[in-house]
Amino acid sequence: MNVEHQVLGCILRANKSYGPAREIVTGDDFENPTLGAIFDAIGRHLAAGGRVDAYTLENYFPAWEIRNVGADEPWRWIDAGEYPEAVTEAAMVVRAGALRRRGRDALTTALEDLRDTGREPSQVLQQAAETLTAALTPADKSEDADGSWAPLDVAEIVAGLAAGELQSSVPEIFRRDDGSALFYAGKVNGVHGESGSGKSWTALFAAAQVLAADGVVIYVDMEDSPADLLARLLALGVAPHVITERFRYVQPATVFQSGSRPFLRMAASASLVVIDSTGESLSIEGANPNADEDIAAWFRNVPKCIAKRGPAVLVLDHMPKSSESDLWPIGSQRKRAAIDGAQYLQEVMVPFSRERAGAARLVCAKDRHGTYARAQRVAELHVTPNEGAVDLTLKAPLASSDASAGFQPTAYMEKVSAELSGAAGPLTYRGILERVGGKKEYVRRAVDELIRAGYLSIKRGPRNSMEHTLVKPFYAGEHSAPETARTGSVTVPVPKEGERGTVKLTVPREQWGTVGEQSKVGGIS
The missing domain is CATH 1.10.10.10 (Winged helix-like DNA-binding domain superfamily/Winged helix DNA-binding domain)
Structure with a gap:
């Protein structure tokens, strides 16, 4: 198998695989310069908010000045990159090959200099050693070798936005029954609420939706047992073989960095990663939940590090019993700043369990990208037990419950x-x-x-x-009138002895008469 084809194939299958690969290789590391140019061009295209697959790749070749690549070649790369989670290993092989070639070239140049120039052997060997060291030494990130402080070329982004072909981030994960979603891919999202508010049910319902769409879910569980959590997933109707094939259950007992490389490789192929919960994870990391710097470091080193691989990260958190106006969990200041997706407060509307139907609402505490307003009631989670199973529905709230719903154009x-x-x-x-x-x-x-x-x-x-x-x-x-308004006020003239007067009655709207029709209500005509 050609590992350079494998790297490109992994990226075409799952665009989020580019990030882990780019941490190891650049286009210069590819032995085939055309494939290296395609790798770099894909990176620029993804950075501008675009997407690419085997169907559309060849459409970009002219703009990227890519030639001599047949239309069927991307499909061969797709075959080579059958498992996107293997992109890291493939990129490491590409990098090792690049280092071998550079070392060989440095030594070849040294031998040619020794033979052709007549220079002192010690001088030639010294230069060869320096060249070889430079070729084999990774770039010094501390000097910003990746150019992260250099200005980006935003021309493609501006053109896409102006043409309406490119939009800012929109929620893609955890959809209501009307199709609108709540969580952002590649971002850190959160749900918090009091104990018993159903946060884990919300996370598992989001997981079930992803699994139903053939996605991969990672559930980092620090509060439950595997049997209890998986029983809930089965109760939601997820097939056993789907759970064993695409649901990754993790129950860590050590700090994240000690095992992060295998986990991050796994996360690169996932659509959703759930961390249940923030407090327990902070404890494992030895972080103080009341110290701003510890909370900021945890968000940076754990959920944000995972989100960079592409999945939507959902962190569950607790909050003390408080007033309904409190939209943020314990230790909220740093948590509020660290959420770069959306954060929701989950409140019980009607208490529920496996035996008792009920509901909870999700209220927006923060939406970094403006899809939902702060304090907006975004969704209602309805829970209905069903002969040992549990039926969950995520509904849009009634328009009458939304403060912004008074006006409809x-x-x-x-x-x-x-x-x-x-x-x-x-x-x-x-x-x-x-x-x-x-x-x-x-x-x-x-x-x-x-x-x-x-x-x-x-x-x-x-x-x-x-x-x-x-x-x-x-x-x-x-x-012309809201469907939820079932009654209204009607003012009916009532003649009295020697004067005119009115009486105001509240009657069912369906009993209102039409213009020109004489209505009889309660004996008054």
Whole structure:
């Protein structure tokens, strides 16, 4: 097997494999310079927010100035990179080969100098030793050899954003029944709540969703036993063979750095990593949960280090009994700064267990990327026991429970619906905005409301764009009054002796008469 093909194949299968490979090799380490140029170009493309696979790779070759690569070659690389988690080992082999070649070239040059130049052998050998040392010595990261403080080329990012083909980070993991997700891939996310609020059920439901989509989940458990936790996963309907094949259960007893390399290789192939819980992990690491510097170091060295490999990291945390307005867990100041995805407070709405149905709500404490507002009720977790199993549903909260739900731009919503109905295919937000026109904030709100109500579906498209598809048409006239409003006030003129007066009655809305119709309510006509 060609290990250079294997490295590229791993990356094409799972783009997040590029990070671990880039920590070991650069394009200069590839013996085949064309493959090295492709490796570096893929890195620039991913850094700009793009994605690449065997279908689309050849489309980028002209812009990358890649020639003499057949259209079928990426598929051979895919075959070689069957297991993306092996990218680290393959990259190490590539690196070792590069060092051997450089050492050989240094010695060959020294021998040629000794033969052709007539220089003193000691001088030639000294130069050869220096060349060989430079070739075999890893770059000094302390001098910023990777150029991390140099300005990035943002041209491709700007072009993608301007064209509506590239968007900032959006949640991808743990989806509600309307398709909207809560957790960000490649970021640290959190759920905290009082004991018994169902945090572990939330984490396991997110895991079950990932497993159902053929993803890999790692569960770092420091609070439960394997049997109890896996029993819950089985109760959610996850098949035994799926658990054994793609659910990795870890119960560490030593600090993370002591075993981090194998774990990070495993994390590079995962979609979700759960750490249950923050407090227990801090204890294992010997960190003081009340010391800002210890908490910051833990986030940097454990969850953020894992998230850099690509998975969504979910940390579960506790909070003391407190008022409902307290959106943050114990030791919150540093934790608040360290979350670079989204953090949610989980509150019990109706107490639940395996035998008793109930529900909990997830309230946004922080969303670094602005998908949800602080204090917004983002989702409701409904738990229903079912003959030994447990049915979980993650629902969007009722519009009436959201403080921002008072206004619906129904005219814009109808326009968006009409444009999508007449479109040849899905549209990006920019495509919708161009067709509908008007105020951007109203168009954005209209799109959000249509998604929330189930009129639109969204999915990820090329270059990280989000594509919108019409599920069912929306007509403004049918939504002049909220469906949740079942009663209303009607003022009915009532003649009295010698004067005119009114009486105010509250009646079911479905009993209201139409314009021009004489309604009889409670004997008054």
